[in-house]
Amino acid sequence: MTLRNSDPREKLFVALDLSSLGEAERLVDRLGDTVTHYKIGYRLGYADGLAFGRELAAAGKTVFFDLKLHDIDNTVREGVESVARMGAHYLTVHAYPQTMKAAVAGRAGTGLKILAVTILTSWNDLDCAEAGYSGTVSTLVPMKARQAAAIGIDGIVCSAQETAQLRAVGIPPAIEFVTPGIRPAGSASGDQKRIVTPADAIRGGADRLVVGRPITGAADPVEAARGILIEIHGATA
Numbered sequence: 001m002t003l004r005n006s007d008p009r010e011k012l013f014v015a016l017d018l019s020s021l022g023e024a025e026r027l028v029d030r031l032g033d034t035v036t037h038y039k040i041g042y043r044l045g046y047a048d049g050l051a052f053g054r055e056l057a058a059a060g061k062t063v064f065f066d067l068k069l070h071d072i073d074n075t076v077r078e079g080v081e082s083v084a085r086m087g088a089h090y091l092t093v094h095a096y097p098q099t100m101k102a103a104v105a106g107r108a109g110t111g112l113k114i115l116a117v118t119i120l121t122s123w124n125d126l127d128c129a130e131a132g133y134s135g136t137v138s139t140l141v142p143m144k145a146r147q148a149a150a151i152g153i154d155g156i157v158c159s160a161q162e163t164a165q166l167r168a169v170g171i172p173p174a175i176e177f178v179t180p181g182i183r184p185a186g187s188a189s190g191d192q193k194r195i196v197t198p199a200d201a202i203r204g205g206a207d208r209l210v211v212g213r214p215i216t217g218a219a220d221p222v223e224a225a226r227g228i229l230i231e232i233h234g235a236t237a
């Protein structure tokens with residue numbers, strides 16, 4: 001294992017789900033070198049966060065734009081081309097075959113990695129049924145992950161509850177497993193329904209953990225991030 005791969009910070013994306021640029025800048029300053037990987041989603045992204053993401057990338061941070069794209073092929077491909085020019089490292093799309101194919105075409109020749117969101121970690125089997133799916137989480141996530149792998153997607157977003165099963169059904173190690181729904185023991189689950197602790201996520205084969213409120217909502221975010229990094233380090237083989 002290389003030194004770089006053994007740095008637990010490589011495995012933690014902090015979700016900057018904050019309401020303003022000022023708040024995000026203050027948190028990033030406070031976290032300093034403790035955190036190297038950031039995710040920017042709807043809340044901050046639509047509040048000048050995309051330009052901030054570009055600045056973070058220029059400052060050497062790894063930046064994940066969580067835009068969860070899903071639209072007609074042309075719009076997805078051209079949108080991905082624009083994101084690739086912003087210097088972000090990761091971008092999410094929903095794991096529908098046409099959307100994933102368009103995203104892979106849009107990022108061709110760039111360093112941008114496309115992550116496919118399978119079934120949201122805030123969903124359980126009842127939510128899948130309500131949305132019109134005939135399958136369950138345990139059948140839909142592998143189906144979508146296989147489709148993503150065949151299309152050439154770089155990573156899969158799922159719960160860490162599913163990662164071991166996905167490797168067992170042949171999703172190759174080159175495809176990263178990026179897992180939200182991470183909750184340190186004793187922390188509030190909020191709207192997340194498929195939660196896993198940081199240590200169990202790593203032991204189960206997650207490559208990267210996405211953590212928002214357990215860090216952004218903590219009285220001491222630096223201490224919360226450090227606690228999660230210690231758990232990741234302790235669980236890394």
Ligand SMILES: O=C(O)c1cc(=O)[nH]c(=O)n1[C@@H]1O[C@H](COP(=O)(O)O)[C@@H](O)[C@H]1O
Pocket residue numbers: 015017041066092117119120121122157158180181182190192210211212213214
């Ligand atoms: O694509 C994502 O990042 C994502 C997918 C998913 O299935 N579940 C999920 O929670 N997320 C994101 O991961 C973050 C989780 O935040 P917390 O629940 O606050 O830790 C949020 O920014 C979500 O938008």
